Amino acid sequence: MTLKKLSQIAVSAILIGGMLAGCSNQGDNGAATTVPKATDAAVKKEEKVKLTFWRNSGNDSENAAYDKLVASFMEKYPNISVEMTPIPYSDYDTKLRVSIASGSPPDIMALDAPTLASYANAGALKPLTAYFKADGNMDDIPKSTLATYTYQNEIYMAPLTESSIAMFYNKKLFQAKGIPLPSKNPDEPWTWDQVLDAAKKINDPKSGVFGIDPAQGFNNAGATAYFKYPIIWQFGGEIMSPDGKTAKGYLDSPKTKEALQFFSDLYNKHQVSALEYPPDPFPNGKLGITIDGSWSLSYLNDKFPNFKLGEDYDIAPLPKGSAQAVANGSWALGISAKSKYPDEAWKFVNWVTGQDGQKTYSSMTKDIPSRYSAAKEFPELNQYPKNVFVVQNQKYGRPRPITPVFPQMSEAVNKLFEEVTIGKRNIDTSTAEAIKTIDKAYADIEAQKKK
Template sequence: MKKRICLSVLAVLLLAAGSYGGSVFFLSEDKDESGQGVTEESAEIELTFWRNYGTRLENEAYKELIADFESSHPGIRINMNAIPYGDYELRLRTEIAAGSPPDVMSIDSPNLALYANAGALRSIDREMKKEGQLEDIPFSTLEGMKFEDEIYLSPLAESGVALFYNIKLFEKAGIPLPSEDPSEPMTWSEAAELAVKINQPENEIVGIDPGQGFSDGESPAYFKTPLLWQFGADVLSPDGTTADGYLNSENAVEALQFYQDLYHLHKAASVEMPPDPFVTGHLGMSVLGSWMLEEIERNYPDFKLGEDFGVAPLPKGIRQVTPNGGWALGISSKSEHPKEAWEFIQYMTGYEGSKKYVEITGDMPARFSVSKTFPELAVYPKNIFVEQALKYSKNRTVSPAYPVISDTLKELFEEIGIGGKDVRESANRAVMKIDSALEDMD
C-alpha cells in the first residue's frame, strides 16, 4: 500500500501545486503574406538542474559535462544551480512544495522514497529499461534507484568508505600496519586497541575518528549506520514499519556502546579536533570516503599514499558490511520537458559522461564498462572500495520517512558520543521518534 507523507518537518510537500517546467524561449515570428509564421531560429529549451555543491573536483566535473552536453545538444541549455550541502534538501523541498521544482534534480539515494512517494519524481523505469543499459549497473546500486519496484533515478557514480591510517603514527607507536586485503579487515575491537596505542592527547594526536565526527546533513547517517550493521543490528524492520526491536535491539545497544566507549571510556576518539586532522598528522585512523584519495592527492601533494598514509578495508563486527549509494539524477514530475531531461540524464550517467566524471573526481564508477577503462581500480588502494562495494555493501534504509530517520540517527550518535548519555535510553528515544513518524504515514 502506498503511504502518504505526513511528517511535521516535511508537511509542506503535501502543499505542492501548480506546474513548472524549464523556460522555453521563442524569437518573434514574422508573418508572410499568407499569414504563415516564419521562425528565424529554433526554440531553445532551458532545463533547470539542481545539485548539492560538492567538492572542488565534483564541481569541475559537472561544469565540463554540462558544457559537453550543450555542445552536442545545441537546442538545450542547462541552468545549473549548485546549493551548499547543508541547505540543499530544505531548499529543494521548499521549491517542490511551492510548485516550482527544477526539471532535473540530484537526489541522495536514501531520500528517493520520500520524493517518489510524494509524487515529486517522474518514473524513468521505461527509459532506463530501454536505453539505460541496466546490465551495466551493479545489482545493489540499481536497487537503490528503485521505489515500489520502479526506477526513478540514474546513478552517476558509486561511493564507499574505508579506513585511512597514518603510517608514521603507526610506526611511532610500534604497531604493525593493517591488512590491505579487502576480504581481511581488522575487527572494531582490534581497531580500538590500536587507537588507544596511537592516542596522545598531550601531543594533540587522536587515535581514531570512527564516523566523520559530528557533522550535519546526511553524513552522520552514511558514515555511522554501517556500525549498526556490522554488529548485526539495523534501523528498521525488513518491512519498514517499525524501529522497535531493531534500533534498540541488544546488537544495536552493543554497537552504540562500543561507539560511546571510544570517546568516553578509551578516550581514543575526540569530539573536538583541529582542522584537517588526518592530513596534518593529528589523527591516527579515520573512516573516509573513496573520493578522498583524489582530494588528498590534489590538495595535499606532500602527504603521500604509501609514505604518509595507507588505506585498509573498513573494520568489521560480527559481519563485514559497508555503505553504498550516492547522488543520482531524477526528473521532476512537474517538468514540461521530460524528453529533454532524460536526454540530459542519459548523457550524464551513460558511459561517456560517467567516464569523464570518474576521470576528474576519482570517484568509483556506477557502471561495469567504465570500471574496465580504469586499471587502477583493480589494484591497491582503489580495489578495496571496489571489492567492498561488490561483495559487502548495503543500501541505507529505504523509507518515505528517511529524512526523520537520518536526523534521528544524527541526534542519537551526538547524544551518546558528545553527551555521553545512557545508550539504551537514547536508543529507545530514537525508536519512539522514528516510529511516531512512521505512524503518521499510515
C-alpha cells in the same frame, strides 16, 4: 567538515508536509575524456522539445563536466534543447521544493540519494524502472546501488557517481609500536577488535596522541548517517525496517545496541578516542587511525605534501564486526512526474549516466563512476589505494535507510550516538526515545498525505 563530498552528505529537511502535501497524488584519472556515443537511431524530425534541468552548482570541474555533457547531447539531438540551471547548494532544496509545490518543477533534477523516498513518496518523481529495463543497462550497476535509488519496488533515480570511506592509518605510529600492518585487500578487513587493540597501543593522551577517530567525530546528522551507520551494519544491526516505516525492532535490536556500546566504549571505557582533536590530527601525527573518505586523498596530497601515502600513512578497508558494510549513494538524476517530455528527459538522463557519460564526467571531476564498465576505464580506480574504495562500494555497499522521514531519522540517530557517548546515557532509554521520534515522524507524514 570542509571537504567537498562530505558537504554533499549532509541532508537538508525536504519535501515533507507543508508545500509538498499537494503533490502527494500526483581528463584524467588514467583515461581520456570522451563524450557519450550515439546509441539510437537518427533523431526524429519532429517539433523541438525544450527540457529544463536543475542541479546544485558544484566546483569548477563538475560544472565544466556538465557543460560538456549538455553540449554533446544537444549536438547529437538538435531537436532537444536542455536549459541547465545550476543553483547554489544552500538554496537548492528550497527552490526545488517551491517549484514542485507550485506545479512548475524542472523536467530533470539532481538529487542526493537519501532524499529519494521523500520526493517519491510525495509523488514528485516519475518511476524509471521501465526505462532502465528498456535501455538503461541495469546489469552494469551494482544491485546495492540500484537499491539505493529504489522506493516501493520502483527505481526513481539514475546514479552518476559514488564516494566511499575506508580506514586510514599512520604507518609510522604502527611501526613504532610493532603493530602488524592491515591488509590492503578490500576483501580482507581488520575486525573492530583488531582495530581496538592497535588503537590502545598507539594511544598516548599525555603526548596528545589518540588511537582512533572512528567516525569523523560528532558533526551534523548527514555525517552521522554516512560514517556511523556502517558501524551498526558491521555489527549485524539495522536502523529501520526495509520498507522505511518504523525503527521499532531494528534500532533497538541487540546487535544495534552492541554497536552503540562498542562505539561509546571507544570514548569512555577504553579512552582511545577524543571528543575534540587538534586541527588535522591525522597528517600531523596526533591520530593513529581515522575513518575518512576517498576525497581526502587529494586533500592530504595538496595540503600536506610531506605526509606521503605509502611512507607515512596507508589505507585499508573499513573494519568489520560480523560483516563488511559501507554506505553508498551520492547525487543522481531524476525526472519530474509532471514533465511533459519524459521520454526526451530519459534520453538526457541516460546520456549523462550511461557508461560514456560517466566516463566523461569522472575524467574531469576525478569522482568514482557508479557503473562497473565506467570504473574499469580508469586504471587508477583498479589499483591501490582507490580500488579499496571502489571494490568496497561495489561489493559491500548498502543504502542508508530509504524512508520519507530520512531527515528526522538522521537527527534522531545522531542524537542517540551523542547521548550514549557524550552524555553516557542508558542505551535502552535513548534508543526508545529515538524510535518514538522516528515513528512519530512517519505517522505524521502519512497523516498529512491523507488530508
